[in-house]
Amino acid sequence: MTTLRLRMTPAPLCLCLALACTALGFAILHQALPGLALAMGDWLPTFATSQTDRMALAVVQYSLLPRITMSILVGAALGLAGVLMQQVLRNPIASPTTLGVASGAQLGLLVATLYAPGLLVFGGEWVALAGGGLSLMLVLSLSWRQRLAPVAVVLSGLVVNLYLGALSTVLILFNQEEFRGLMIWAAGSMAQNSWDDTLHLLPRLLVAIALAALLARPLKLLELNESNARSLGASVRQLRLTGLGLSVFITASAVSLVGIVGFVGLAAPAIVRLMGARTLGQRLIWAPVFGGLLLLTTDLLLLNYSGRLPSLVPTGAMTGLLGAPLLLWMIPRLALEGSPEGASATMLQAARTRAVRRLPQLMVVLTAAAALALFVSQSPQGWTLDGIDHWSAIAQWRLPRILAAAGAGILLALAGTTIQRITGNPMASPEVLGISAGTAIGLIVTIYLVASVSLPLLIVAGSVSAFVTLAILILLNRRSGFQADRLLLTGIAIAALFDPLRSIFLANGDPRIQQMIAWMSGSTYYVDMTMGLSAIVFAVIMMALTPLVARWLDLLPLGRATALGLGVRVNRVRLALLAMVAVLTAFATLIVGPLSFAGLLAPHMARMLGLSRALPHLLGAAMIGAILMVSADWLGRQMLFPQEVPAGLVSALLGGAYFMWGLRRH
Amino acid sequence: MSQTYLRQQTVFAASWPRLLVALPILTLLFWPCAGAAESSDSFAPRIGTVDWTLAETLLSLGVVPVGVAQTRDYQAWVGKPALPDEVVDLGLRAQPNRELIASLELDQFLLSPLYQTLEPTLSRMTRVTTLTTYRPEADLWQNLIDTTHEVARIAHRETRASKVVNEHRERIDQVRQQLPDNLPPMLVIQFIDSRHVRVYGKGSLYEMVMNRLGMDNAWTGSTNLWGYATIGIEELTAPGYLVLVDPIPIGVSDELDQNRLWQMLPAVRQQRLLRLPAVWSFGGLPSAVRFAESLGHALQTTPDTHASLKDS
Numbered sequence: 006m007t008t009l010r011l012r013m014t015p016a017p018l019c020l021c022l023a024l025a026c027t028a029l030g031f032a033i034l035h036q037a038l039p040g041l042a043l044a045m046g047d048w049l050p051t052f053a054t055s056q057t058d059r060m061a062l063a064v065v066q067y068s069l070l071p072r073i074t075m076s077i078l079v080g081a082a083l084g085l086a087g088v089l090m091q092q093v094l095r096n097p098i099a100s101p102t103t104l105g106v107a108s109g110a111q112l113g114l115l116v117a118t119l120y121a122p123g124l125l126v127f128g129g130e131w132v133a134l135a136g137g138g139l140s141l142m143l144v145l146s147l148s149w150r151q152r153l154a155p156v157a158v159v160l161s162g163l164v165v166n167l168y169l170g171a172l173s174t175v176l177i178l179f180n181q182e183e184f185r186g187l188m189i190w191a192a193g194s195m196a197q198n199s200w201d202d203t204l205h206l207l208p209r210l211l212v213a214i215a216l217a218a219l220l221a222r223p224l225k226l227l228e229l230n231e232s233n234a235r236s237l238g239a240s241v242r243q244l245r246l247t248g249l250g251l252s253v254f255i256t257a258s259a260v261s262l263v264g265i266v267g268f269v270g271l272a273a274p275a276i277v278r279l280m281g282a283r284t285l286g287q288r289l290i291w292a293p294v295f296g297g298l299l300l301l302t303t304d305l306l307l308l309n310y311s312g313r314l315p316s317l318v319p320t321g322a323m324t325g326l327l328g329a330p331l332l333l334w335m336i337p338r339l340a341l342e343g344s345p346e347g348a349s350a351t352m353l354q355a356a357r358t359r360a361v362r363r364l365p366q367l368m369v370v371l372t373a374a375a376a377l378a379l380f381v382s383q384s385p386q387g388w389t390l391d392g393i394d395h396w397s398a399i400a401q402w403r404l405p406r407i408l409a410a411a412g413a414g415i416l417l418a419l420a421g422t423t424i425q426r427i428t429g430n431p432m433a434s435p436e437v438l439g440i441s442a443g444t445a446i447g448l449i450v451t452i453y454l455v456a457s458v459s460l461p462l463l464i465v466a467g468s469v470s471a472f473v474t475l476a477i478l479i480l481l482n483r484r485s486g487f488q489a490d491r492l493l494l495t496g497i498a499i500a501a502l503f504d505p506l507r508s509i510f511l512a513n514g515d516p517r518i519q520q521m522i523a524w525m526s527g528s529t530y531y532v533d534m535t536m537g538l539s540a541i542v543f544a545v546i547m548m549a550l551t552p553l554v555a556r557w558l559d560l561l562p563l564g565r566a567t568a569l570g571l572g573v574r575v576n577r578v579r580l581a582l583l584a585m586v587a588v589l590t591a592f593a594t595l596i597v598g599p600l601s602f603a604g605l606l607a608p609h610m611a612r613m614l615g616l617s618r619a620l621p622h623l624l625g626a627a628m629i630g631a632i633l634m635v636s637a638d639w640l641g642r643q644m645l646f647p648q649e650v651p652a653g654l655v656s657a658l659l660g661g662a663y664f665m666w667g668l669r670r671h
Numbered sequence: 672m673s674q675t676y677l678r679q680q681t682v683f684a685a686s687w688p689r690l691l692v693a694l695p696i697l698t699l700l701f702w703p704c705a706g707a708a709e710s711s712d713s714f715a716p717r718i719g720t721v722d723w724t725l726a727e728t729l730l731s732l733g734v735v736p737v738g739v740a741q742t743r744d745y746q747a748w749v750g751k752p753a754l755p756d757e758v759v760d761l762g763l764r765a766q767p768n769r770e771l772i773a774s775l776e777l778d779q780f781l782l783s784p785l786y787q788t789l790e791p792t793l794s795r796m797t798r799v800t801t802l803t804t805y806r807p808e809a810d811l812w813q814n815l816i817d818t819t820h821e822v823a824r825i826a827h828r829e830t831r832a833s834k835v836v837n838e839h840r841e842r843i844d845q846v847r848q849q850l851p852d853n854l855p856p857m858l859v860i861q862f863i864d865s866r867h868v869r870v871y872g873k874g875s876l877y878e879m880v881m882n883r884l885g886m887d888n889a890w891t892g893s894t895n896l897w898g899y900a901t902i903g904i905e906e907l908t909a910p911g912y913l914v915l916v917d918p919i920p921i922g923v924s925d926e927l928d929q930n931r932l933w934q935m936l937p938a939v940r941q942q943r944l945l946r947l948p949a950v951w952s953f954g955g956l957p958s959a960v961r962f963a964e965s966l967g968h969a970l971q972t973t974p975d976t977h978a979s980l981k982d983s
Contacts, residue, residue, distance in 0.1 A: 059935075189867050516897055
């Protein structure tokens with residue numbers, strides 16, 4: 006078996022793709038130039054006779070051929086960037102998008118479009134590069150104190166992504182019409198009208214390849230563990246910085262031209278590795294080749310068939326859509342170096358009994374936040390303190406959404422705490438696990454297929470898709486005994502399906518965009534009293550039930566062996582807890598949408614306050630979740646009055662800021 | 672601003688038999704809520720809406736809505752008829768501020784199916800009516816007329832509705848009379864970025880107006896529910912006129928200068944390029960007339976050359 010694997014190379018796969026590309030390419034050429042026939046040698050000079058023919062030739066010359074070239078170059082660039090990044094971070098699921106490069110570039114372009122359109126005249130690529138570079142610097146500065154350790158960098162990247170994504174969403178929500186062009190960019194269209202982009206990218210890619218070849222030997226040292234690498238004389242931090250910098254430079258150069266192309270940077274290195282490219286040198290060669298062919302195949306397929314669709318399906322989003330199932334297929338086959346046992350050490354700081362005093366303090370803060378949200382508001386006349394005379398407005402409009410926000414915050418926080426303790430992974434959360442995304446996919450498809458949607462329909466669609474997602478999660482992870490990293494990977498793959506769907510929807514400029522973004526970003530807008538009450542009652546019941554699972558959650562982070570030794574039937578307990586997480590998440594997602602991030606942030610904040618035992622951790626996180634969502638809901642209503650910013654977005658902004666501050670201090 | 676439509680000379684014409692049939696039925700349907708306001712123009716109900724097409728229709732009938740969503744964006748994207756300053760901004764179209772709406776004490780709130788999710792919550796403070804103008808299957812011109820009559824009924828301006836409709840019809844007919852026969856087909860596009868455009872086809876306001884002006888739409892490809900498709904500029908190879916509806920995103924006209932493919936397009940080489948001022952692409956009767964008039968004007972003056980793309 007092992008000898009067989011050693012002999013495998015990605016060559017046959019690449020050859021297959023290359024053949025497919027050639028066939029597709031000729032089919033398209035033939036369609037574009039029916040007169041071309043077989044005389045390839047001398048068609049250029051003699052062809053351009055009639056005017057229609059000349060136009061057809063121009064389309065081939067200035068659109069089709071540059072497009073094919075660009076697909077190869079962009080795919081190769083992303084593949085190369087992915088290899089470098091995965092090597093530097095020693096993380097098989099790292100990719101350029103993980104470090105916020107794409108979201109930084111997007112935010113840069115959005116801000117420039119709104120506030121400094123003059124900059125775009127000089128070329129959007131510089132704005133995108135600046136945005137991507139700045140967000141990378143933010144990620145690095147957040148993980149600097151921890152010597153740019155892989156987990157710290159990826160975690161910082163995740164938070165920065167969430168944060169910048171939330172900021173972008175606010176801008177898109179309020180400026181839907183202005184951003185039509187950027188939405189196509191965000192979905193990654195390969196359309197070309199000249200050779201300019203090719204001439205722009207090609208030299209950069211060549212320089213990057215040369216630099217990568219020079220870096221290959223030192224980067225190999227990173228495969229050793231850190232102290233060994235250092236004893237060999239490599240400055241680990243500097244090496245990582247150089248590797249990351251190069252990777253970001255290539256990504257930004259490619260992405261700024263054609264837009265965000267999902268998944269290639271992640272998939273190309275991972276797939277060639279599975280196909281037998283074991284050493285760094287092999288991967289540096291094969292990943293760009295495979296990446297280029299992968300993107301080209303996708304693009305040619307789209308060119309051939311997308312004419313029959315009324316919607317524009319940009320290539321970047323399409324690679325994402327195709328990639329997610331591939332990732333799901335790959336997960337059981339990936340050799341993962343188990344990190345959870347190490348990560349769990351951070352969760353098991355000595356239990357601080359004094360920290361329990363935090364709980365009453367949190368209760369006071371929650372009450373204050375609720376009072377503020379109920380009685381203080383803005384009106385066209387300015388700020389007002391509303392008393393009993395406003396009771397009908399308060400009871401009718403504010404109370405339900407505050408109850409719902411608090412309820413959803415509690416549910417997400419409980420789910421997040423549970424999942425972080427089960428997996429021992431600080432990045433785990435219901436959002437990362439893909440349940441929120443799965444729910445959202447169901448809703449997005451419903452909205453897309455039905456012209457006028459009603460709330461009951463959305464609720465049914467949301468619940469059904471939440472449980473389908475859970476079933477997929479369970480099905481794919483049953484065999485590995487719900488091992489933490491695989492679970493997270495499955496979640497990331499499911500979540501990876503959501504982004505391209507959203508991008509396609511946005512790129513087509515559907516008039517229903519605003520409604521959907523508002524809902525997706527966690528809006529309590531549509532909540533009525535029944536929903537608010539049921540959310541808070543359900544949340545309180547779940548909080549009351551936490552002592553039942555506290556023991557399991559104290560023992561599971563100790564590691565599988567220890568937990569088994571202490572009499573926990575690990576697999577069964579994990580399954581039960583996961584089902585609970587799914588129910589909690591589905592309920593919360595239906596109220597506040599999939600992007601609130603309370604489930605990721607609240608457990609972390611509780612731990613930063615020193616709550617480390619399971620029960621206080623759960624209760625503290627629940628209260629922080631409620632505080633976060635209630636104050637986010639209130640702030641969202643006041644910030645841009647009369648415009649209402651969805652609570653989920655505000656909570657991501659609030660929580661994200663606090664989280665980054667905490668990361669820096671760490 | 673909206674008054675200009677009413678001051679123009681009007682002709683009493685064909686649609687009033689339809690009204691004769693419709694009115695009793697509508698009156699019967701809405702009898703319970705008709706109440707004190709028996710269709711007298713003097714009583715002006717306080718109306719709010721989140722839909723710009725309905726806001727535009729209200730203004731064309733001489734009714735100033737009390738509140739409209741995203742008023743600043745309305746000015747930018749619909750433009751005319753302009754919203755008076757006293758109109759209250761209700762917030763986002765998809766999620767208008769309900770406390771604000773409640774405080775305005777409206778008599779009526781108008782929605783389009785796009786915002787139907789608002790119906791249950793808004794109907795707790797005021798009467799809510801949902802009006803469908805853009806329906807894929809039906810005749811858009813007739814829909815626009817029906818919507819105008821419906822809005823007029825709600826705003827107690829029935830008597831004006833026929834006048835306003837006729838006036839708009841007249842203006843489009845006038846444009847048609849001034850145009851030569853046998854105009855080549857047109858592609859109506861809006862630039863999204865330098866590589867992509869929105870092309871308007873079946874079910875769009877632009878195609879409906881072109882057909883009424885006796886022209887053919889060169890785009891026969893598929894469109895979405897709202898009558899447009901997003902395509903690359905390499906697909907704009909049809910002969911005939913290329914009609915650009917503003918706004919052109921910043922930087923795009925500069926890039927088009929260097930864009931070899933764009934320069935090769937038949938419409939660009941033969942200088943059959945028309946640039947029109949912004950018209951709300953999902954608009955009502957006023958937008959339809961504005962599009963017809965600016966298209967007619969552009970066709971009668973010298974066709975724009977590419978250079979004039981840059982002048983704004």
